[in-house]
Amino acid sequence: MLKQRVITGIVLIILVAAGILLLPNELFAVFALVFMVGLGAWEWAGLTGCYMPNKRMAGTMMILIGSLPLIFLPLPATSVLGISVPIWAALVIAVLIYPKPEGFYKHHRLMMRVLGIFVLVPAWYAVMTLHGIQGLPKPGAWYLLYLISLTAVADTSAYFTGRAFGKHKLAPQLSPGKTWEGFFGAVVFGGLWALVSTYWLDIPSEQFIAFIALSKFTVVMSVFGDLFESLLKREAGVKDSGHILPGHGGILDRIDSLLSAAPLFTLGMLWLFA
Structure with missing residues (x-):
């Protein structure tokens, strides 16, 4: 299992990095659309009560x-990305109060399917916008790579900090392994990675502090993206969102942090460099 996970991880890193750096924005947008919205919708439908293949296809088509x-x-990027702000504010609350209200998710599966539209599409739009963004010190592709690396650093540091020092559970009903110590470790090490990255990203001194703050908020949101996907999986009674990635589960298992982090980070970058 570990060998399979490592091989899949290496292949994913190569494919994603090559796609981000080599594809023009139009082709990259299609590439991201297929994986984030297309395959993401298929898995989202499965997590919201569409278990049989025909129902799952119907649920997927509804989302698409x-x-x-x-x-x-032709909507402004800020309008599409702005949709995610109240959505994720509500989802953060949902994570914090889970499992209340009792039975809510099982009785509102249609609503949860519709929610997929407003989670998957803004995340894709954010990734596409950041990749093609103009007016930054470097091409947008480098900032997208930074965003992905930031969520990876946050996830990894949360795991190891939690293993070493974790005593206080963050969300025991959703993810028993996550701790507050791991959460703060993610914020600290994410902030350090942001600090280091300001040099290779050529962040101007005027935006330095705001960029670090934006990165830390992005880390916080990435944690809640992970936890909300855990909520969906807990309600569906499954360990992984899918099986398309050997050793890693599904597409949503790999992009859960990005779903919440990408809209916030891209909005922040548009504001910083407007």
């Missing part, structure tokens, strides 16, 4: 069709 206006209408 509902996503079309956000994808194809």
Whole structure:
């Protein structure tokens, strides 16, 4: 299992890095759309009560069709990304009060499916926008790589800090292994990675402090993205969102942190460099 996980991880890193750095923004947008919204919708439908193949396909199509206006209408990036702000504010509360309200998710599965539109599409839009963003010191692709590396550093440091010092459970009903110590470790080491990254990203001194603060907020949101996916899996009674990635589970298992982190980070970068 470990060998399989490592091999899959290496292949993923190579493919994602190559796609980000080599593809023009239009092709990258299609690439990201297929994986984040297409495959993401398939797994989201499975996590929200569509267990049989025909029902799962219907649930997937509902999410995809509902996503079309956000994808194809000529809306400002800030409008599409702004949708995620109240959505994720509500989802953070949902994570913090879980498992209350009792039975809510099982009785509102249609609503949870519709929610997929407003989680998956803004995240994809954020990734696409950041990749093609103009007016930054470096090409947008480098800032997208930074965002992905930031969530990876946060996840890894949370794991090891939690293993070493964790005593206080962060969300025992959702993810028993996560601790407050791990959470603060993620924020600290994420902040350190942001500090180091300001040099290779050529962040101007005027935006230095704001960039570090934005990165720390992004880390916080990445943790809640992870926890909300844990909520969906807990309600569905499954360990992984899918099986498409050997040793890693599904697409949502790999991008859960990005779903919440990408809209916030991209909005912040648009504001910082407007």
